[in-house]
Amino acid sequence: MEKVRLKEEAIQELIRKALEARTYSYSPYSHFEVGAALLSKEGQIFTGCNIENAAYTPTNCGERTAFFKAVSEGVKEFSAIAVVAGPAGDLEELPMGAPCGVCRQVMMEFCDPKSFQVILAASPEKYEVYTLEELLPRGFGPKDLEG
Secondary structure: HHHHHOOHHHHHHHHHHHHHHOOOOOOOOOEEEEEEEEEEOOOOOOEEEEEEOOOOOEEOOOHHHHHHHHOOOOOEOOOOEEEEEEOOOHHHOOOOOOOHOOOOOHHHEEEEEEOOOEEEOOOOOOOOEEEEEEEEEEOOOOOOOOO
């Protein structure tokens, strides 16, 4: 099955928003900055950055920050997320960062793994697009609990 991809302009807008969100990263311990831009099915964009904590466990990833902002405002259906992640500074020469396992699990809660697009980016010109299913094969989600 061929995946339907967002238009180039939409991908680039999400990446720009994720890059902007990354500037707000609070990462004094790891210096690994993450920005995310989440697109709802209705076209709204919710951004998030990673927020670290000295105790580590309370740290929140940028992707989850974007999801939690959206859900806290009543939005629960999504099309795509752009993620820009890596050590502080220029990303052009680095491998593109991908969502951690916990973030992928949160995506499974709210997204169709076959159609939800995860855009890993270093810039609006340098990116890769995956489906959630490609990043989390055989993921566990709400449908697994239906009786």
